[in-house]
Amino acid sequence: MEKAPDPDLGTELIPKERYTSVEFMRLEQERMWRRVWLLAGRESDIPTPGDYFTFELGSESILVVRQESGVIAARYNVCRHRGNRLREPGLGHAAAFPCRFHGWVYDISGGLEFVPDAETFPQGVNKETLGLRELQCDTWGGFVWISMNPDAEPLREYLGMIPGHLDPYHFEAQSIINDVTLEVDCNWKTCVDAFNEAYHVQSTHPGLMHYSDDVNVQIDVYEKHSRFLYPLAVVSPRLPTPKEIPEPIRELFLRGSGIDPDNFKGTLEDVRPAIAKSMREVIGPAMGIDLSELNDDQLVDDYHYTIFPNITLNIHARGAWVFRHRPHPQDPNKMFFDFYNLLRAPNADSARPPHEQHKSSEYSLSVIPGGDVLDEDMYNLPRVQAGMSSHSYEGLFLGSQELRIRHFHRTLDGYIEKGI
Ligand SMILES: [Fe+2]
Numbered sequence: 357m358e359k360a361p362d363p364d365l366g367t368e369l370i371p372k373e374r375y376t377s378v379e380f381m382r383l384e385q386e387r388m389w390r391r392v393w394l395l396a397g398r399e400s401d402i403p404t405p406g407d408y409f410t411f412e413l414g415s416e417s418i419l420v421v422r423q424e425s426g427v428i429a430a431r432y433n434v435c436r437h438r439g440n441r442l443r444e445p446g447l448g449h450a451a452a453f454p455c456r457f458h459g460w461v462y463d464i465s466g467g468l469e470f471v472p473d474a475e476t477f478p479q480g481v482n483k484e485t486l487g488l489r490e491l492q493c494d495t496w497g498g499f500v501w502i503s504m505n506p507d508a509e510p511l512r513e514y515l516g517m518i519p520g521h522l523d524p525y526h527f528e529a530q531s532i533i534n535d536v537t538l539e540v541d542c543n544w545k546t547c548v549d550a551f552n553e554a555y556h557v558q559s560t561h562p563g564l565m566h567y568s569d570d571v572n573v574q575i576d577v578y579e580k581h582s583r584f585l586y587p588l589a590v591v592s593p594r595l596p597t598p599k600e601i602p603e604p605i606r607e608l609f610l611r612g613s614g615i616d617p618d619n620f621k622g623t624l625e626d627v628r629p630a631i632a633k634s635m636r637e638v639i640g641p642a643m644g645i646d647l648s649e650l651n652d653d654q655l656v657d658d659y660h661y662t663i664f665p666n667i668t669l670n671i672h673a674r675g676a677w678v679f680r681h682r683p684h685p686q687d688p689n690k691m692f693f694d695f696y697n698l699l700r701a702p703n704a705d706s707a708r709p710p711h712e713q714h715k716s717s718e719y720s721l722s723v724i725p726g727g728d729v730l731d732e733d734m735y736n737l738p739r740v741q742a743g744m745s746s747h748s749y750e751g752l753f754l755g756s757q758e759l760r761i762r763h764f765h766r767t768l769d770g771y772i773e774k775g776i
């Protein structure tokens with residue numbers, strides 16, 4: 357809960373070219389994406405040896421594979437012979453990875469197993485050195501993380517304060533209940549920025565003001581990562597204090613946490629403590645989850661974290677929304693927004709839903725509870741990108757409510773300026 361000291365990050369414009377130029381996109385690829393740790397997927401998607409998923413990041417495609425030993429390993433999804441991609445994007449099971457092009461075969465640990473007509477390579481086919489190229493791979497929170505940087509610091513070190521803050525939520529015990537990717541007409545950072553401040557709530561999400569406090573938002577920035585603590589089940593101080601408990605607080609929060617709003621005798625101020633109590637005494641036991649590691653605010657609020665560079669977490673006691681912002685392979689004006697909706701419900705026995713991919717402009721996230729708020733964000737993104745492309749626009753003019761955006765760009769600049 358402790359507030360981190362606010363650094364002085366200045367008041368300069370954030371130059372807009374980084375959102376629109378192919379040159380900056382290339383710098384990011386070489387100097388940032390290849391050096392950080394990246395969330396590649398969920399451990400639970402590959403329980404058995406030979407299970408794999410691909411992770412597509414810009415021009416790279418990576419195979420993440422459960423090994424015979426049970427550990428998870430990552431290899432580039434690229435045949436060493438002529439560069440063919442071995443597997444299409446997605447989730448699957450493989451006894452081996454044969455290349456369709458000429459029939460080279462790799463085993464699930466990435467070793468080169470078979471080369472047709474090997475004697476016709478006068479240079480020799482050294483199976484020891486021609487395995488699939490390996491990447492660093494580790495796990496935290498039920499997520500698989502990879503790094504293309506052979507010299508990257510250990511994952512735990514990279515994550516810094518994140519495990520200490522977020523282990524009590526037990527992401528490793530959460531299940532995927534929605535898995536959607538949207539292709540959006542904006543730069544990946546346009547999307548990261550859009551979730552890094554609550555300043556836009558009053559204009560973009562006026563409905564949210566009836567059940568959240570967009571003013572008293574604690575902002576904390578750390579070495580690479582950041583967060584804000586976003587209070588829920590209250591009314592925004594920008595609105596007049598209501599005489600009655602507003603409808604969304606009655607329905608979403610009281611009823612949603614097992615309290616009948618018609619029998620609730622308290623005032624608006626009593627709602628948050630009542631929710632925390634009911635979460636501990638009714639919802640936790642009913643769902644079969646132990647909430648004792650979470651404090652009362654964590655049982656009500658949205659603890660909102662950004663893990664540099666491209667992960668946004670909206671975290672609640674019972675689950676989390678995980679957003680992953682991925683760059684397009686060629687176009688700085690496009691990106692992929694991956695959305696995992698996670699639920700901590702050991703008693704539920706619903707199967708993992710299939711991954712869906714849509715164009716953002718043709719799909720509504722309102723099929724997911726709360727997703728109507730995300731639709732409001734998604735509506736803005738291509739319009740922000742289009743406006744930034746105007747020669748008249750110079751860069752982001754940020755206020756103190758947008759400190760996390762400034763901090764994110766400072767961290768990015770650290771990678772870009774350090775060079776290769
Ligand atoms: Fe928003």
